[in-house]
Amino acid sequence: MQFRYKKITIKVGSNVLAKSDGTLNVSRIAHLVDQIAFLHKNGVEVVLVSSGAVAAGRAVMQPCKKTDAVSQRQLWAALGQVKLISRYSDFFQEDGLVCAQVLTTKENFSSRGHYLNMKNCFSTLLENKVIPIVNENDTISVTELMFTDNDELSGLIASMVDSEALIILSNIDGVYNAHPKNEDAKLIERIEITDNEAQNAISSERSNFGRGGMLTKFRIAKKVAGDGIGVHVANGTRDNVLIDLLDVQQSLKHTFFVPNEKPSSGVKKWIAYSDGFAKGQIVVNAGAVNALNSEKAVSLLPVGVVRIDTEFKKGDLIKILDEKGETVGLGKAAYHSDKLDKEKLSEKQRPVVHYDYLYLENKNGAS
Numbered sequence: 001m002q003f004r005y006k007k008i009t010i011k012v013g014s015n016v017l018a019k020s021d022g023t024l025n026v027s028r029i030a031h032l033v034d035q036i037a038f039l040h041k042n043g044v045e046v047v048l049v050s051s052g053a054v055a056a057g058r059a060v061m062q063p064c065k066k067t068d069a070v071s072q073r074q075l076w077a078a079l080g081q082v083k084l085i086s087r088y089s090d091f092f093q094e095d096g097l098v099c100a101q102v103l104t105t106k107e108n109f110s111s112r113g114h115y116l117n118m119k120n121c122f123s124t125l126l127e128n129k130v131i132p133i134v135n136e137n138d139t140i141s142v143t144e145l146m147f148t149d150n151d152e153l154s155g156l157i158a159s160m161v162d163s164e165a166l167i168i169l170s171n172i173d174g175v176y177n178a179h180p181k182n183e184d185a186k187l188i189e190r191i192e193i194t195d196n197e198a199q200n201a202i203s204s205e206r207s208n209f210g211r212g213g214m215l216t217k218f219r220i221a222k223k224v225a226g227d228g229i230g231v232h233v234a235n236g237t238r239d240n241v242l243i244d245l246l247d248v249q250q251s252l253k254h255t256f257f258v259p260n261e262k263p264s265s266g267v268k269k270w271i272a273y274s275d276g277f278a279k280g281q282i283v284v285n286a287g288a289v290n291a292l293n294s295e296k297a298v299s300l301l302p303v304g305v306v307r308i309d310t311e312f313k314k315g316d317l318i319k320i321l322d323e324k325g326e327t328v329g330l331g332k333a334a335y336h337s338d339k340l341d342k343e344k345l346s347e348k349q350r351p352v353v354h355y356d357y358l359y360l361e362n363k364n365g366a367s
């Protein structure tokens with residue numbers, strides 16, 4: 001059997017892993033593990049991002065009355081993660097493989113140093129033929145420092161470990177052109193990174209245990225595809241879904257986000273997912289927006305900056321907005337914001353953000 005990729009990240013949603021009563025669907029976990037083990041034995045490196053801790057914990061106990069919503073999630077995640085990972089560990093062991101748990105928070109991606117540290121951890125596990133199983137560390141992550149959901153986390157991981165593809169397994173065949181409850185809704189089988197229409201069909205509704213819903217899957221999938229990584233959204237409740245999806249001889253119905261032909265560099269990938277950590281903010285004029293989004297590789301010159309909203313130091317990440325307040329991109333500042341005015345007057349202006357350290361929402365795919 002020949003598979004489409006040699007290195008993939010697979011994200012499994014809570015609704016794939018939990019039954020309708022919230023208890024873990026053990027036979028489904030076993031079946032997914034068997035498929036991953038088969039892929040692994042046939043030379044495909046796999047990083048698994050698995051939700052399901054909160055859903056698993058919910059089935060263990062109901063908290064006492066005075067427990068608030070955040071504490072409740074912490075309790076369930078703490079209880080459920082143990083159950084979840086021990087199931088995975090047992091099933092991988094039966095298949096002769098070793099898995100490892102990696103719990104992370106958004107803060108672990110906040111600086112390039114932290115990011116490279118995480119990257120090194122994954123390289124070590126993969127070199128040792130271990131299957132990393134990643135989840136957000138829900139027990140300690142608080143609201144403002146949380147990932148939107150594990151779809152966002154899986155995008156980051158896929159990009160960080162240089163996966164060729166990200167497979168998002170949910171409880172539905174893919175992205176539909178209307179709410180799937182609608183009888184006329186049709187599966188969209190291919191989405192280009194320039195396609196902004198499909199998003200309008202997606203409602204923000206989530207299924208029973210999901211956190212972000214299809215809308216975040218769509219946004220993240222486009223961003224990841226913009227980095228040059230193909231994204232497949234498929235139904236994890238189907239038997240043999242991973243093998244049927246990845247076997248070159250098969251054509252399973254699902255949604256494929258076509259990757260950008262030009263993959264982003266490592267540092268641009270990190271910047272792409274770091275918008276929560278921007279320290280400065282500037283506003284640029286329409287001319288600068290057009291130049292940056294043109295076919296050419298253009299750095300941001302001080303002449304295009306109309307306003308500094310939040311000051312920044314050399315090396316800080318800065319958010320770049322247009323004059324309507326829409327995000328244009330994110331970049332690493334080449335110098336302190338107090339030098340901008342002087343640079344504007346200079347005959348040979350130095351870029352405030354060099355192209356190599358610039359992530360552009362439209363050009364790199366997300367919108």
Ligand SMILES: Nc1ncnc2c1ncn2[C@@H]1O[C@H](COP(=O)(O)OP(=O)(O)O)[C@@H](O)[C@H]1O
Pocket residue numbers: 012013014015016169170171172174175176177178179180201202203204205206207208209210211212213214215
């Ligand atoms: N246009 C759409 N296409 C597909 N699914 C959609 C659409 N609009 C809303 N959804 C909902 O998104 C759900 C999947 O997202 P989510 O609940 O977060 O699952 P997961 O637990 O797999 O992350 C589907 O079950 C479906 O009800």
Ligand SMILES: N[C@@H](CCC(=O)OP(=O)(O)O)C(=O)O
Pocket residue numbers: 012013014015050051052053054055077135136138148149150151209210211212213
């Ligand atoms: N970290 C949480 C998962 C939250 C989440 O993003 O869920 P989902 O939308 O089902 O992927 C857990 O393990 O329960």
